[in-house]
Amino acid sequence: xxNLDVVPVASSKQQRQFLDLPWxxxxxxxxxxxxxxxxxxxxxxxxxxxxxxxxxxxxxxxxRDGKPVGRIVxxxxxxxxxxxxxxxxxxGFFESIDDQPTANALFDAARQWLAERGMExxxxxxxPSMNYDCGLLIEGFDSxxxxxxxxxxxxxxxxxxxxGFTKSQDxxxxxxxxxxxxxxDEKLAFITNEARRRFEFKLRTLDKSRFDAEVRMxxxxxxxxxxxxxxxxxxxxxxxxxxxxxxxxxxxxxxxxVAEFEGRPVGAIFGLLDYNPRIxxxxxxxxxxxxxxxxxxxxxxxxxxxxSTNVLPEFQKWGLGVVLLAELLPTGLQRGMTEGEFSWxxxxxxxxxxxxERGGAKKDKTFRIxxxxx
Numbered sequence: 001x002x003n004l005d006v007v008p009v010a011s012s013k014q015q016r017q018f019l020d021l022p023w024x025x026x027x028x029x030x031x032x033x034x035x036x037x038x039x040x041x042x043x044x045x046x047x048x049x050x051x052x053x054x055x056x057x058x059x060x061x062x063x064r065d066g067k068p069v070g071r072i073v074x075x076x077x078x079x080x081x082x083x084x085x086x087x088x089x090x091x092g093f094f095e096s097i098d099d100q101p102t103a104n105a106l107f108d109a110a111r112q113w114l115a116e117r118g119m120e121x122x123x124x125x126x127x128p129s130m131n132y133d134c135g136l137l138i139e140g141f142d143s144x145x146x147x148x149x150x151x152x153x154x155x156x157x158x159x160x161x162x163x164g165f166t167k168s169q170d171x172x173x174x175x176x177x178x179x180x181x182x183x184x185d186e187k188l189a190f191i192t193n194e195a196r197r198r199f200e201f202k203l204r205t206l207d208k209s210r211f212d213a214e215v216r217m218x219x220x221x222x223x224x225x226x227x228x229x230x231x232x233x234x235x236x237x238x239x240x241x242x243x244x245x246x247x248x249x250x251x252x253x254x255x256x257x258v259a260e261f262e263g264r265p266v267g268a269i270f271g272l273l274d275y276n277p278r279i280x281x282x283x284x285x286x287x288x289x290x291x292x293x294x295x296x297x298x299x300x301x302x303x304x305x306x307x308s309t310n311v312l313p314e315f316q317k318w319g320l321g322v323v324l325l326a327e328l329l330p331t332g333l334q335r336g337m338t339e340g341e342f343s344w345x346x347x348x349x350x351x352x353x354x355x356x357e358r359g360g361a362k363k364d365k366t367f368r369i370x371x372x373x374x
Contacts, residue, residue, distance in 0.1 A: 034284035050238035070096035089119030103159035135367030165370035173343035195319035
């Protein structure tokens with residue numbers, strides 16, 4: 001029998017093997033798109049990232065007869081332990097050949113590492129938290145992922161469940177054409193029109209002259225709006241700063257909307273262009289010229305990911321989310337947008353799901369987060 005070893009990633013050679021493994025596993029898969037390599041290096045702990053200031057991660061590599069065949073990252077999220085008062089560890093960045101013993105060995109290594117740090121259960125995949133990409137794709141393998149969404153082969157679910165993980169919660173992506181608002185049902189249209197009429201929201205786009213502060217404002221609303229959401233851990237101040245810097249060049253101000261009530265920002269939405277086809281062409285590498293090719297002529301991108309519609313808790317039942325979405329529609333039409341993806345939406349978020357479905361959006365992909373009790 002071939003020898004299988006799971007080793008902690010320590011050397012620069014092992015880091016390269018960890019990052020390069022998906023290129024071998026997904027060779028020939030027309031739908032797979034690599035992450036931006038620099039971003040993945042940061043999130044798995046090979047480069048500095050503010051997530052690691054308070055949390056601890058360890059990458060592992062499965063090697064069979066000298067050849068990498070799997071990988072995983074074990075994660076202790078201190079914010080989750082403190083906020084949710086449960087000693088729950090996490091796994092992420094899981095990749096493996098279609099072989100249960102290989103997957104089992106990776107999960108064993110992650111579990112042991114987490115147990116040594118006092119964790120009593122495991123949840124995943126989170127890469128490395130719910131504020132980044134997360135979930136295992138279990139339905140919707142017939143098309144590529146949108147920007148910052150996950151993708152994996154169908155057999156991954158069998159490997160995860162074969163080890164003993166069970167469903168914790170599903171997340172969905174919804175697809176909508178630009179005429180979605182025209183097909184909105186009568187009840188939802190009434191709520192939207194009443195919200196506009198009664199509450200005198202001021203609607204605007206992000207202010208280009210103070211763009212950094214505006215992105216931080218959006219992320220602050222994001223943190224506040226999700227406080228009651230299943231599994232949520234707020235972004236730290238340094239994570240907000242880092243994320244705002246990362247998004248600065250990617251956000252198109254015209255594809256944003258901010259709602260103000262009595263001079264106070266209370267809701268925000270932004271559509272993030274689907275950069276994934278370009279990321280595929282540059283192989284995930286921003287240097288030396290990938291950055292230019294990624295951002296050149298953004299107007300030619302006709303697909304958008306509506307990745308976050310956030311409203312402060314006290315305004316969440318006013319129909320403001322749909323009002324914000326309607327505000328983006330004219331800009332989307334003007335830019336020639338043909339399709340938008342709403343992602344991701346938690347299975348337990350009944351309000352958002354019903355609003356999207358009433359508006360005509362169709363469920364396109366399903367992602368699953370799993371739990372394992374040690």
